[in-house]
Amino acid sequence: MEKAPIKKFAVEARKKLKADVTFQLERYGITENGIVEPQTSTDKELVFDLGNGNTQTIKGERYVNQYRNLAAHVRGFYTTDEPKKELEQFIEEIAYTWFNRLIAIRFMEVNRYLPVRVLSSEITGQKLPDLVKAPFSGDLEFTEDEKKRIFELQDANKEDDLFRFLFFKQCNDLSRILPRLFENLEGHNSFSELLITLSFNDPNGVVYRLVNEVDERWFDIHTVDEDGKPIGQVQIIGWMYQYYNTEPKDKVFADLKKNIKISKQNIPAATQLFTPDWIVRYMVENSLGRLWYEGHPDFDKSDWKYYLDEAPQEPQVEQQLKDIRAQYAKMEPEQLKVIDPCMGSGHILCYLFDVLMQIYLDNGYSKREAVRSILENNLFGLDIDKRAAQFAYFSVMMKAREYDSGFFGRKNIPQPRVYDIQESNWMGGAYKHEMGSFLNSQAHRDTLNYLLDAFVDAKEYGSILQIKPLDYEGLKEAWETSAAATAGDINMVMWYDAAKDAVAQLIEQAVMLSQKYDAVVTNPPYMSAAGMEGTLAEFIKKNYPDTKSDLSTVFMEKTIAMCKSQGYMAMINIPVWMFITSYERLRVNLLDNESLVNMVHPGRGIFGSDFGTTAFVVYKKHILNYQGHYRRLFDKQGDVETPEVREQRFFEKRGIYYANQENFKKIPGLPIAYWVGENFIDDFRTGKALGDICPCKKGMDTSDNDRFLRLWHEVNQEKFSFGLVEDEKKWYPYDKGGNFRRWYGNKEYVVNYEDNGAELQNSRANLRSKQLYFKEHITWSALTAAGTSFRLSDYKSLFDSAGSSAFPNENSIFYILSIMNTKVFDLIMGVINPTINYGAGSVALTPIKQWDEKDKIDRIASNNVEISRTDWDAFETSWDFKRHPLV
Structure with missing residues (x-):
């Protein structure tokens, strides 16, 4: 196509x-x-x-x-x-x-x-x-x-x-x-x-x-x-x-650069991404499909090309799985409930429909019977976007017609339970203040009033709304009964006629958001907290504090909560939740309460963009020592390849790993490091964290680099101090990261620190880690697309947030520097923080072991520093330049 x-x-x-x-x-x-x-x-x-x-x-x-x-x-x-x-x-x-x-x-x-x-x-x-x-x-x-x-x-x-x-x-x-x-x-x-x-x-x-x-x-x-x-x-x-949505989406992101937040109306345009078909099939086959197959092992799943077999398990784990499968064996097709709470145009719903149809046909149902039951009993979908809901609704109805050629000719055509979430704003207070005892039960009146409050601005929040499981079916029946009973009251009739469809919709979406599901499968919206308008941001901070940094991770928490006990959640998401500190609480909760069944980790390029992705399946029950099945479909972190290339690697059975999720808890920060071995994990037990040996700190943020920073050759040299605090000096060496360079170098910037930084202190600058200024240290570039590059900074400079630094004592600085510049250190950092941004906090977690040949290592490291220093000073960009080596 x-x-x-x-x-x-x-x-x-x-x-x-x-x-x-x-x-x-x-x-x-x-x-x-x-x-x-x-x-x-x-x-x-x-x-x-x-x-x-x-x-x-x-x-x-x-x-x-x-x-x-x-x-x-x-x-x-x-x-x-x-x-x-x-x-x-x-x-x-x-x-x-x-x-x-x-x-x-x-x-x-x-x-x-x-x-x-x-x-x-x-x-x-x-x-x-x-x-x-x-x-x-x-x-x-x-x-x-x-x-x-x-x-x-x-x-x-x-x-x-x-x-x-x-x-x-x-x-x-x-x-x-x-x-x-x-x-x-x-x-x-x-x-x-x-x-x-x-x-x-x-x-x-x-x-x-x-x-x-x-x-x-x-x-x-x-x-x-x-x-x-x-x-x-x-x-x-x-x-x-x-x-x-191309132009609206482009405008949203252009506005974000101007610090214009994403409004409720623009959330769909900003956050929706079409999921490649093979990722959809992987998620559905390994959630709904897995649940059914595990209870019905004679079911023919030969068409499921993306189903991942169970990883090898210990006998005690296998026994637990056997008990669970015995419960699944009792299930009937009509009992299954599956939902996509961020359904977009209905891609996932359509494949859920296909798999449900396979299940029904395997149980002896006709296609006609199966279609009606799927629409009425099994399949649910929600989205905040009306346009998406129209397409999703149409897609599901076309699936029904595909399987039942006489579907459009039925007298009572069943309608799918697929909706855009409606708001109650326009009805706000109307029932409470005007309708008196229209409902003849106080409990039903209370329930309706609760819905009128709960769904105010509902399109701002969508499926992350937390709806209480009240008697909505009873309210639905009472709503219709009361209307008939008050037919003689013209005011009641007029109000009911205006509100009947809206209230029915509120009741239906309350049912969908409060009930539990056997499988929840979705591609969530992607929006960082920085782009959220105040109302949404405050709601998420209050209700989802462990996942608040991005809407996609909020949905991760929500969708797990939507599952029944022993149900499955399948999702594609950005992989930040697997590693970075902001989501450590999320990982703790997941590893303590659920089981990661399997994962397909494609990396970058799945959405035709440059951010990474991972698709995974979570089982809502913690099984101690469960071995997950993982597929790593990229060779190098940061590589961007098409969805088709990643799929081909899947079929080639590249990057297969089995990992006990209990091992993730042994690594600081609990990263989902499924690809590391036992020896690697043991390093954290036997080694000592770098942060326990020496401080690893983030430096200052000037808040206005154009005002406070200069290249060293741009300033009056008489006002430039080479690392000594002097009263008459204004400009001091400043480590600011820079390009890839190991051992020594990137000495380019100076900062206005006159009078101990008086002007900085009177601005919006953050003089972080001030007690470590002017101390000899190891610095590095926060952005590490080309690999880690740690350098000695012996000019006793100040340092930046992008030039984070470690401060070993004088006797160990060369030894620590040598370890930090090794391939092993780079490998460990790739586990603790597999992004291109190495912060001080993640560097501090790296385990350090003491080697017997410290003196020899110190000499080699010192020699490397001198070679790099000589190379740096050989060009006029160095303030220690004397003459070009070829002259």
Whole structure:
């Protein structure tokens, strides 16, 4: 699948649809300045005076009603503080809804789920869509007036007008099958038809470009790539979803550089990444699939190419696993509950559907029975993004149709439990203050009031909301019963009619967020704490203090909590949680209470970006001495390779490790260092931490380097002190990291430390570790992309946060420096902190052993320092330069 044309189409389609919606609103006198009321208004015609002699007319009862629905909907925008922002958000929503509908119809026509093609023709070279060429050849039912309209348009050769008429007719018909994506255009709340202009003839139009620029094979569920893997549905919908967000995402990250935080409306654009198909299959097969297979060993899992067999276990561990599997053996397919709480466009849900279908069929169910049960009992999905929810809903419904060819013809088509999380803001306080005893039970009134409070600003938090497990099913029944009992009270009836759907949704999402699951599988949103707006940041600090540094790790904690005891959580995430200090508490909790079943560690490149990834499966029960199965798919930390290359390494069975997670606890900081051996772990038991031998400290942050730092040759040499504190001097040597260089060098910067740093102290500078200033030390560059490079700093300089330093005593400084510059030290650092940023805290944890030949090591290290010093001083960039060695 070529992604470039998909991206180009999605980006341009968004622009075009937004422009069309804006233009249509202006035609009806709706702008950020307000609404122009109709000059003439009847039930069948509206006339608007738009000024400068311009008028606009809406004819027909259906379209007049739609306009009135539209005006009623947008009127509330002008009572807010930011009507322009509200209108822009509305335009965005209408545009993406029509985009999703067009993609849905394209998908359905290509796969012959529609009787007649709506946007294109099956006949190669025929430009006219099949439905336009033969309007009565499908199963659409027309009134006599509609037939008359069709004939008139045909006679007048108005092909685009006929296309629009038939397109909306098809959309209206699809509202019966897919009510959460297609609306009843004659419904009492409908208006979106007024806001879209479509043409199959216009080369710049969305329909034309969709049909002609995006290969229809990519929509076909039967299409496979060169390796025999299907590329239809999941792939095309996922990439359409992600690429549509390209410009909003770029803007969010540009704003972050200006310190503009990510707003609630922009969270989806900023955080969603499409998961490669093989990663999805790995996660589902090793969570839901593993749970079922372990209880039903005769189940045929031959199609599961990404299933990782159990690592070899000790007899006592194997017995525990045997007992667990005996419990799984009692499960029936209807009992399984699985969820993706950050479902995006539904990629993971679709494969969960596939595996559930395999389970049902293996248990003797028909496809028709299985489809209904999966939708009603097994599969759940949530997201904060309405656009994502529309796509996910559609994807799941298409899965149902794929397995049950008669699905769309059923009288009562089951709807999947897949939703965008709704907020209760607009209902805030209304029930408490106005509805009295509408619910006849105080317990149910309390529950409803709790939901009205709990889901305020819910789109800010999404699935990380912590919802109490109350009697929601009882509330649902009481809500419907009370409505019938108060049917004679007009005020109650009006309020119930306005709130019934919203309350039903709150109840449903409360059920989904409070119940426990056999498997939770997701690709979480990625957003660091630095990018969060205050409301979200405070919520996370309060409720998720162990994982607060990134939204993705917050979801890691949340999804484990969503699992049943002895359930599975599978996730792809950035691997920072495995190593860095910020997540040590998370690791402690995980290693004490759960078991890491297996992991696929692809490294960088999975999302086409430069940050690392790891996919893993957690079992919600701690099994002492459990051996996990790990796959390391990269050779060198920091290498960036495509998802396809990483997948190939998976199939080549590269980098297989088995690790007892109890061993992780023996390493300081509890890193998930699955690739190290027993001898390595023993070094931490027999060695002494470097930080116990000498201080390892981070230096100062000036807060304004342009003001306080200079290159040494930029300052008056009479004001420059070479490492001695002198009253008349202003500039002093300053270790600031720098490029890769071992033993000695990178002596380039000086800092204004006049009068013991008086000017620094009166600024926002952080004079960290001041007691160690001007002492001989070992320094290094915090960023170590080229490898570790530790250097002697004997000029008694000050040091920076990026030039962290260790302070051994005089007798051991060369010995410590030599150890720090070894391959072994580099290897150990790669375990304690496998990032490109080596902080003082992680360096301090490194074990140091005493060797018998210290004097010899000291001499070699001293000689290396002198060689490096001579090399450094051989160039004019050194303040000790005398002459070039070749002169």
